[in-house]
Amino acid sequence: MTSKTASISWSNTELIVVYYSRGSVVPALLAAALHRDPEISLEQGLRCAAVWKTTHLPEEASVMLKPFSRLEGGYILFVATANAAPGLVERTLMAVDHLFPRGGTNRLLVAPLPGFRRPRREIEAGTLWPEITAVVGQVRLQLALREARV
C-alpha cells in the first residue's frame, strides 16, 4: 500500500526527520512521540502510538511513510515502516533527496530504529524503549550540531 502524506505540507525551509522502524510502525511512533515530548513515559508513548494508528492508519500498512508532527524550530517528524533493511532505506531516501534540484534539499535526516529481530508483540509492547531513547537522543544531538553549524 502506498501511503498518502498530504496532511502536513512541507516547506523547503523545514528539516525532515524520518523515524524508520522495520516490521512495525510502533517503534517509529514511540520515537517520534518521545522526540516531540522528551518527558513522555513509555506508557504515554504507547497510548499516543495507539491513538495515532487509529486516526491515521485505519488499515494495517506494511509499508508507509507519513507525517507525525510539525515542531518548533523548523522541522517535521515523519514515521515510516517497511520490511526492508534500515540501512538500505536510509541510503535510498538520502539518495533520492539528492536528486532534488540544486543538489538535494539537504534537509533530511533518516533515523533507523533497532528491534526487527524480536517478536512483533514484544516490539509493540515497547521493550525497545531504552534503544529508542538512545536513537532520539542521537537525533537531537545531530539536529543541535546542524543548528550550530548554520
Added chain:
Amino acid sequence: MIVIFQCYGGTHTSVVAASVYTRALPRGRPPRVRDLAALPYFDRLGHGQMGNLHFIGKDQEGNLVFALGSAGWGDEIRQLIASFLAVIDFPQPVAVVECLKYVTPLTRLGGILSRRLGLPRFGRPLVSLGVKRSFPLLLQLVETFEQDPSFFLLK
C-alpha cells in the same frame, strides 16, 4: 523525468538495462564481455552500495538515468520513494524500471561469487554469460518503457 533502473545489487542487470536505454550498449546484438566490463559500475558495487543511486548517463531527451540496488525489497522501496517524493513535492516525474525478474540464475551465481565472495575472476564471466542470455528480455523491457513510460512512473 528521472529514470531509475532497479535490481538486486544495482550493479549487473539494472546497469545493463540502463546502458541499453542510454545507448551506451548496442541494441542489435548481445553485449560482449569487454562491452560489459567497460560499463561504469558493472560488477563493481558491493552490498554496502545498495540504496545509492548510480548515475549511468542521459537518455535521448536529456533525462538523467540511474541504477539502484534494493536487494529483494524493490517493491517496498518503490513505495517509500513514492511517498517521500510526495513529501518533498519533487518537481518532476520519477520512473522506476524494475529489472529483478530478469536476473538469471547464472547472473545470480556469478554475482555472489564476484561481489559477495570477492572472486570476480570466477564470478564475472558467469555474470556476463547470464546477462547475455537475458539480453533479449532486457531489450524488450527497455523498449516497453520507451513506448509507455507512464506505466513506470511513481505515483
